Structures are given as C-alpha cells and as structure tokens.
Amino acid sequence: MSNTPHPVTVPPNGLMATPDVAGFDLLRQVRKTPTVLYGIFTELVQQFYMNADNLAIGVPQKVFSPDKDKTKIWIDTELRWNDEHPEFKPAIYIKLSPITYSSLTGRTDAVAGGQLSTGEEDFSRSGTGTVSFVHLAGSSGEACMLGDATLDYLDAFGKVIRNDFCFTSFSLTGRTPLQELPKESKERYGSVVDCTFVFQDRWTIKLESQRLKLKSIVMRAGHRILERGIIQ
C-alpha cells in the first residue's frame, strides 16, 4: 500500500524541535486534500491491477504496469490525459466529487477546543466526498467485468482502506453497471463503482503572545502546514 513510511528530512528551525515531527511521515497523516485523495485512490487501484492473480477467473487479464509500453490498462486520475491521440486500452480513471466540509462542533471557524494555560487552540474539520472509479472499455462486457473486479476489491478491503489511510469511514455506495460514452475512433462503454469516504482533519494553533503572533500550525499528527506568520 502507499502507506509505507518513507524518510523525510526536517531542517531544524528553532521553532519546533525535531522530535516533535519525527515519525509523522505516513500518507495517512497528511491532510486529505484532493491531490492526496487522488493519489491514494489511484495507487490503490494500480496496486490491485498490477498482479494478475488478484483478478477472478474469467476476468480479462489486463495487468497494470507503470511502463506505458507494457501496461495493458490505463489507470489515472480524471482530466489527466493530454494525449491528442491516446492509445486506447481499457482504462480506469479516478474521479472525485465535490468534497463537503463541516465542523464537528457546529462552529464555522472549526474551533473544537483550547487550552488557555498553554495558549493552544484545537480545530477540527470533517470532509465527506465520493470517489468514482470509472472503467472504460471498447465492449460493454469488458467494462462491466473490470468494474465488477474493482467492486469486489474495494468492498472486501473497505475496512482495511479505512484503517490504513485514516478515514472515518470508507464504503461502497453505488455501482452503475453500464453507460455509453462519447465515441473516439469507435464506441466505448463505461462502468462505474462509487465509494463514499469521510475523513477528519485536526490541527492546533499555539498563540505565543497577546499580539497573536503565530508561530506554528501543527496538524493532528505533527504535520506542519505553516510556520512563522502574523495574523493581523
């Protein structure tokens, strides 16, 4: 999975001691911006289709390879292809619906609590969205079978995906068996698997003077998104 830790280098800056940020280099600890979400879901499907043994008997053996010459299937994010004449193979593209944010406390500024003694304020924001795995193929049967394979995988591993990537929930919510798509050199068909996910972002701001000089913003698990600024 993509959640494999990888080393990061944090230069010492005096504001935050290195131990405070050490170990917070997992993908699941990064704020779930659409860029990160695209990466998570694309990688998930690419990993699944990299091994022909993952596919059920009867499903066409379309194996993904990062090598564009060897891959038998494209797996990419939506609006990603800028080929003027793409080499069409069966394809899966990952599409995100608009993400809806809400506050756990009902406050619009996302404040969830604070510590007066230390000058820290905690914030929390919850996000809900739907990811669609759109399967494109030159025949309706192939699109539908690839969609079924993805559906099996995401449904069976829904809980693992939720835990690994720190979603509040991740579940299968919809399946469009077949749809007709605008034709290219000839007809193409689509088959869609929809999953809904909910995540929660939390961060803390520490105010270090009465003039509201901002020193740092620390995400839930130590992910820093801003350093050294002044709120007017």
Next chain:
Amino acid sequence: MTTPIKRFTVIPDYTAGANFVWGVSGSLADPAPWTFQVELAEGPDGPWTAISPVLAFTSVWKDPVVRRAGKDQVFFYRLILTTPVTQYRSPTITPYGELNRREYLLVKDIMRREVLHGRTLMGIKADLWLVSTWGPKCTVCLDPITNMITNTDCPVCRGTGHAVPYNGPYTLWLTTTPSKHVTEMAQDGTGIRQPITQEIRTIGALMAKKNDIIAAHGDTRRYYVDDVESIVELRTIPVVQKATIREAPLTDVAYMVGR
C-alpha cells in the same frame, strides 16, 4: 424451412461479371465452419450449377467471368450456406437483381467513371476489411450466458465476438476530403483529444459499414468507418457511397487485422 440468408443481391461491377453480396441473420447460431457457394441456373427451378468455389466465411464474391446470354435467356442465381448442422438456400435472384438491364448498365457506367476519377485525378488505393456482424460466435471470450464480449483484445475475435472477425481485404479506389484536427476536452472526463476524422467517397459495389477498417496503400495508419451514406442510389442499389472515417490509435486491434 425459413432461410437465415437475409439478403442476397447482385451489385454491378464495372470490371467483371458482378459482385454477389449477402448477409445472414445474426440469430443463426450454428457452429463453425460456414461455407458459401453461388449457383447458377437457366430456369428458376434449375438445374443448378456451382459457379463459385466453396467460399470460406465471407459476405461477398466477385464473379470474374462476364456471363453472356441470348436475348431472351435469363440467368438465375442462388446462394448455398453449408454449416455442420445443415444446408440453407437463399431465394433465387435474376442477374440484374433489382434493376432492369438498362439500369444495370447505367449503374455500371457511373461506377466506371467514379473509379476513373479516383484513379486518374485525386484518388488513393485502399484496402477495406469488412467487420463480421454475423457468423459463428467466438468460443474464447464471449460470456456463455449473455454473449457479452469480455476481452476487446481477444486473439480470436479481435473484440467483435465472431470467430472470423474480419473478411477481406477488398481493394478499392477512394477520394478523401482534407482531414480535420480539432483539439477539445473529451466529454468523458479523461482529458484532451484531437480526433482525426475524414470523409471518403467511393463506389457502392461493396457497401462499407460501421467499424469496417480502411487502410490506404503505402500508409501505415488505419481507420475505422463511422457513418456511411449512400449518396447515389438506383432502386435501392448503392452506386456511390460516402463515409466518415476515424483514425485508430496505434495499439488498436485494427492494426492486427490482416497481419
């Protein structure tokens, strides 16, 4: 017995005797192999003589012999389809098909001029492969219950669902319009496209249909036929046809056909 041969007709051919074109009902599910043979008789009831060799799966045969008959003599043709299950016969047709002799010769002359225009002025020579829309089913990739095609790269049916995916090539002269390149955002949400489409014009001796493949001689590109329009027609016999063609991507199975 009702014949599954749904169309058997004669199309004038300016170079030889005639083109015989036929189609078979898609519901005929007899196993492969299917063979065809064209027979001729001097009366509607026979006796019948085979004039074509036994043809492996195809939908067209060009009679190389110009058959001459006396003033009042009429030839009759029929088609025999033989499958491992049984033998089917087409209805009997006359040599001019749905035309009378004068119209037949008129069509032949229009076709000759059309080919002359292509050959001497601005035409290109091209191969046409006819995609199978009927015939024995693919035994490798079809879903056994729904008959859905589960593999568009199937080595047997090439994504057509039929054991003989294409037949041809048939050589023809065609004229083309300049190609049109429009860069646009694909409506399917994947990204940018620049579809290349062209229009071609050729005689109607062999009517093209959607998803047939066209390759110009000396050109490595292959094209899928899209919309086909019969722009000159006489009593339902196509004389000149026009079609939109779309360039196939290099990894498409279209490039495997005939190789």
